[in-house]
Amino acid sequence: MSATLSAPARKPDASGEPGASRSNRKPRAPREKLMSRSAAMIVMVVSCFYFLLPVWWLFVSSTKSREQFGSTNGFLLADFNLFQNIGNLFAYNDGIYLRWMLNSVLYAGAGALIGTVISAMAGYALAKYRFPGRELVFNVVLGGVLVPATALALPLFLIFSQVGATNTFWSVFLPSLVNPFGVYLARIYASASVPDELLEASRLDGSGEVRTFFTIARKLMTPALVTIFLFQFVAIWNNFFLPLIMLRDESLFPVTLGLYTWNSQVNQIPEIRTYVIIGAFVSIIPLIIAFLSLQRFWQSGLGSGSVK
Amino acid sequence: MxxxxxxxxxxxxxxxxxxxxxxxxxxxxxxxxxxxxxxxxxxxxxxxxxxxxxxxxxxxxxxxxxxxxxxxxxxxxxxxxxxxxxxxxxxxxxxxxxxxxxxxxxxxxxxxxxxxxxxxxxxxxxxxxxxxxxxxxxxxxxxxxxxxxxxxxxxxxGPMAMYYRKDLFEKAGIPVPTTWDEYQAAAEKIRAQGGYITNFPQNDVNWFAGLVWQAGGQWFSNSGDAWNVTLDSPESAKVADYWQGLIGDDLVSKVPAWTDEWNNAYNTGSDWTWISAVWGANSISTGAPDTSGNWAVAPMPQWNAGEKAAGNWGxxxxxxxxxxxxxxxxxxxxxxxxxxxxxxxxxxxxxxxxxxxxxxxxxxxxADGVPFYGDQAIYDVFAEASGEVNPDFTWGPTMTQTYADVADGFGGVLGGSGTLTEALKNGQEKTISALEAQSIPVAK
Structure with missing residues (x-):
């Protein structure tokens, strides 16, 4: 996280070739540079390999037919059945998998969007307004960062039980909106990147506080907001324990819980194993899309920060 | 307090x-x-x-x-x-x-x-x-x-029986075992040919319980005011010693059950039998598709020739x-x-x-024959086994914990340390402490 926070201070192209400018000044550097660079490269390649290997396995396994899955090497392609497998997956059990994906997109997409707005507003208010108890509120939020979401699942279940709202969309959606880390990040970023002078100026021009926040502060805070959104999107997408405890109706499941449920039935219906694997592969695609399409906002945010 | x-x-x-x-x-x-x-x-x-x-x-x-x-x-x-x-x-x-x-x-x-x-x-x-x-x-x-x-x-x-590779047994001229002694003899012959008679699973402790069940053993009983925990009963120890022998002599494979490796061992014919429950029929046919038509089902091997005892799994x-x-x-x-x-x-x-x-x-x-099992009417075997399951087997109130602790011990055995009997003894002690921690009375 510190990288994102300190990034606006640095020029984007300064990180490009730090070794190149140094080597001009020091003639003896190339050898050292070569060694350290190749060491760095090796570390990067090894860790890249390490992180991508399971994804590769997942991809390869998703392309195989059920017979070849057990009998061929897990890392080598066999007959390419990916689209046929995906078709079977989407058709199985009246297309329940698509329903789960849709649920996940709804829980994670809408949840992260609204959650980011809440975090941004709370963080901005804590950074820019002086009011009694401000530090106390902030410290309580900070304390919230330390409480793992898993530990709150059971108390939440008992609370939702009292109002009869377990096994509903809201029982998973509402708790997902809360993100103390997002508030923390938004506060730090707002106090660093939104100048008080700008707010004064907009007030003098007659802009209301809410309008100022949505037109001026929001734009200045964009890189932090994208970060909060992505983090919360991934957190809700991967959230498993809360839906596990709250939901009993299959049509409300997010894809994580659905796949887990299938996986636990493998002993009974061995055919399901194929669906679990293809389902896992398909379920990571929205995450990849979310990251690739949102990362440019980080860059544009960096740029606009440096121009200011 | x-x-x-x-x-x-x-x-x-x-x-x-x-x-x-x-x-x-x-x-x-x-x-x-x-x-x-x-x-x-x-x-x-x-x-x-x-x-x-x-x-x-x-x-x-x-x-x-x-x-x-x-x-x-x-x-x-x-x-x-x-x-x-x-x-x-x-x-x-x-x-x-x-x-x-x-x-x-x-x-x-x-x-x-x-x-x-x-x-x-x-x-x-x-x-x-x-x-x-x-x-x-x-x-x-x-x-x-x-x-x-x-x-x-x-x-x-889940009445239990023995799934076996009929074709391999016939080809090797090994009689289909009807007692556990014959099963061990067959295991030695199969090992000599490079295969394994079966696999010993670390985590299927309820499978092992099914074998103890067949042997007439009990892991738990309830005297009315306290639980008796008898994972180390003589019948239990008999089953443990038997499988300890097979493991020690490298007569069984040790891959974790329900994995691709395990499926592969059956699919390629390196594992020849599986003592399992009726629902296992589907596990083999999906896990080992290349062996279709080569399997058959026989009653579980017996401790005493001529008996018909069966266990249950699940x-x-x-x-x-x-x-x-x-x-x-x-x-x-x-x-x-x-x-x-x-x-x-x-x-x-x-x-x-x-x-x-x-x-x-x-x-x-x-009633019908199953093509994967050479059109044998395999459910007849299980129906008969079903009637031979000891009606008095009792489960304890903390089975999840018992399974986990015994599986830990089994894992050690497969890795080369300890014995199955020690694993059961350890599971017994852990179970008693777990019961006591929940204030459930235990007979000493």
Whole structure:
């Protein structure tokens, strides 16, 4: 996280070739540079390999037919059945998998969007307004960062039980909106990147506080907001324990819980194993899309920060 | 201290209810003894919720809903019992919003009984009369040997037999083993040819329990005011020593069960037999597709030649959970689900469940030969095994913990340290401490 926070201070192209400018000044550097660079490269390649290997396995396994899955090497392609497998997956059990994906997109997409707005507003208010108890509120939020979401699942279940709202969309959606880390990040970023002078100026021009926040502060805070959104999107997408405890109706499941449920039935219906694997592969695609399409906002945010 | 004592008293109360007749326990809304007065039909339409992780069970329930417009059942689902659904049941019982009906495996029933999570449905219409329809051992699982008490309706069973590669045995000229001694002799011959007779799984402790069950052993018993834990009983030790010998002489493979490696060992013909439950038929045919037509099923090897003892691995029941407002209707549905030929046939076709009723074993759907097993009518073997399962086997109230601790020990054995007997002894000690930690009395 510190990288994102300190990034606006640095020029984007300064990180490009730090070794190149140094080597001009020091003639003896190339050898050292070569060694350290190749060491760095090796570390990067090894860790890249390490992180991508399971994804590769997942991809390869998703392309195989059920017979070849057990009998061929897990890392080598066999007959390419990916689209046929995906078709079977989407058709199985009246297309329940698509329903789960849709649920996940709804829980994670809408949840992260609204959650980011809440975090941004709370963080901005804590950074820019002086009011009694401000530090106390902030410290309580900070304390919230330390409480793992898993530990709150059971108390939440008992609370939702009292109002009869377990096994509903809201029982998973509402708790997902809360993100103390997002508030923390938004506060730090707002106090660093939104100048008080700008707010004064907009007030003098007659802009209301809410309008100022949505037109001026929001734009200045964009890189932090994208970060909060992505983090919360991934957190809700991967959230498993809360839906596990709250939901009993299959049509409300997010894809994580659905796949887990299938996986636990493998002993009974061995055919399901194929669906679990293809389902896992398909379920990571929205995450990849979310990251690739949102990362440019980080860059544009960096740029606009440096121009200011 | 006070609190600890009071939970202890509750646990004692519930426990004595286990062996004596319904003694009122003071937690929850109703008391176990008064179920008799409660089990009356409701006026008008009733809606029931039923949680089960059996794939496709909603289609079976649809059959019921069509015929019973006044008792509509909604299926809820989740991961398998130990994967989270049992934990959810306990949370829901605590919060007072448990489903009316829940699927519970036999080895988890005592836990729910000790925690007072089950309705006594003995007084409900037709329950006691249905006793003779069910296979004897399953009835003991749902009554815990109490008088006038029934806590669930048996659903399915997993009688065990021996799956073996008929073609390989014939080709090698090895007779199909009928006793455990012959099984060991065959194992040596197979090893000499480079194969393994079977695989010893680290984590399927309930499979091992099935072998102890066959040998006439008991892991738990309940004397009325305390539990006896006998993982180290002589029968248990006999089975452990036998498999310890096979492991020590490298006569069995040791890959983790239910993995690709394990499937592959069967698919390539390196493992020749599998002592397993009836539902395992499907596991082999999907895990080892290349061996289609080469398998056959024979009764389990015996400890004494000429005997017919069989073990059981798995199976579950449909229980009416504590706090259900409609035990009468819930029971009616549970009895239909688990005795009606149409329902049993659908359960078998959708989810490969093997019935717990005597009549269910002769369902037409179970009579045909199975192409994967060379058109052998394999379910005849299991039907016979089903009648030979010792009716008195009892599960303990903390099986999840017992399985985990014994599996840890088994893992050590497969890695080369310790013995199976030591693993069982260790599991025994851990189980006793776990019971004591829950204030459940243990006989010393």
């Amino acid at each position: 006070l609190r600890k004592n009071s939970t202890r008293i509750v646990a004692l109360g519930v426990l004595s209810a286990l062996a004596l007749t319904g003694c009122a326990s003071n937690s929850g809304s109703g008391s176990s003894g008064s179920a008799a007065a409660d089990c009356a039909p409701a006026d008008g339409k009733v809606e029931l919720s039923f949680t089960s992780w059996i794939p496709g069970i909603d289609k079976v329930v649809d059959l019921w809903n069509e015929k019973n417009p006044d008792i509509q059942v909604t299926v809820q689902t989740g991961p398998n019992g130990n994967g989270g659904t049992y934990k959810n049941f306990f949370n829901q019982l605590e919060a007072g919003n448990a489903p009316d009906l829940g699927q519970i495996e036999y080895d988890a029933l005592p836990n729910f009984r000790v925690q007072d999570g089950l309705e006594n449905i003995a007084a409900c219409d037709g329950v006691l009369d249905s006793k003779d329809q069910f296979i004897d051992w399953t009835w003991n699982q749902v009554t815990f040997g109490e008088d006038d008490a029934v806590y669930a309706v048996p659903q399915d069973t 199976g579950s029941s449909t229980a009416v959970l504590k706090g259900s407002e409609h035990p009468y209707e819930a029971t009616k549905f549970a009895l239909w689900l688990n005795t009606d030929p149409e329902a049993l046939t659908a359960l078998n076709q959708e989810a490969n469940l093997y019935p717990a009723t005597k009549d269910g074993l002769t369902l037409p759907v179970l």
